[in-house]
Amino acid sequence: MEFEEKKKKKLTPSQAIIKAQMSCAYQERCQQEMRDKLYEWGLYSNDVENIIANLITDNFLNEERFAKAFAGGKFRIKKWGRVKIKIELKKKKISDYCIKKGLQEIDEKDYQKTLEDLILKRLKENPKGKEMVRHYKAAQYAMSRGFESDLVWDTIKKFQV
Numbered sequence: 001m002e003f004e005e006k007k008k009k010k011l012t013p014s015q016a017i018i019k020a021q022m023s024c025a026y027q028e029r030c031q032q033e034m035r036d037k038l039y040e041w042g043l044y045s046n047d048v049e050n051i052i053a054n055l056i057t058d059n060f061l062n063e064e065r066f067a068k069a070f071a072g073g074k075f076r077i078k079k080w081g082r083v084k085i086k087i088e089l090k091k092k093k094i095s096d097y098c099i100k101k102g103l104q105e106i107d108e109k110d111y112q113k114t115l116e117d118l119i120l121k122r123l124k125e126n127p128k129g130k131e132m133v134r135h136y137k138a139a140q141y142a143m144s145r146g147f148e149s150d151l152v153w154d155t156i157k158k159f160q161v
Contacts, residue, residue, distance in 0.1 A: 010042030017051050024060035028069040031061055032093045067094050067102030075106050079114055082106065084146020115147050115155050123159065135160075 011019065016038055023029060023037065031052055038048040055061040067089055074080040074088070082103055089099045122138040135156050142152045 013043060013047045013051065016041050016043055016047070017054060020051055020055060021058070021060050024055060028066045029061060030063060030066045030070075030092045030094060031056075034061060063094055063098045064101050067098040068105045071102035072105040075111070075114070079118060079145060081115070081142070081146030081148065082111075083143075083148060087146070112151075112155070115142060115151065116158075118142050118145060118147075119152070119155055119159065131160075 019041070020034060020038065024034065034055065035048055035052060038051055043051070052061065070089060070092075071085050074085050080088075085103065086099055089102060094102070119138045119142055122141045123134055126134055126137065139149070139152050139156055142155075143149055
């Protein structure tokens with residue numbers, strides 16, 4: 001049997017704008033995500049850019065709002081640190097200004113508490129072994145979650161007796 005590629009139906013610009021508005025109303029989107037979707041739907045570049053401009057004008061797309069929602073959600077739900085959130089926003093071509101605004105959504109006390117909880121959980125998972133190795137592994141884990149290394153090590157020092 002031969003594999004047949006399913007042909008995607010190309011949308012007209014008027015169909016695409018309605019579908020794009022519904023997509024943006026359902027969930028916050030960034031310009032790059034929407035641009036990729038529009039190309040996927042078979043539109044040409046000048047149509048894509050007109051639709052993006054229209055979505056921005058009608059407030060369906062707002063990069064700052066997206067950055068705030070993204071940063072807050074990834075921190076609260078996935079327990080990501082600022083470093084990882086910033087990298088992911090950069091991948092989505094979000095401006096530095098919007099990234100800064102998005103990261104301001106994270107409360108400093110909550111951030112510190114989340115980091116402490118992550119480190120404590122990791123230390124409790126491996127109660128045996130050399131203290132230095134346990135602390136190193138907990139630090140590596142926290143940094144892999146996107147927390148700043150200096151903050152991680154300062155937090156680990158708090159737990160040393």
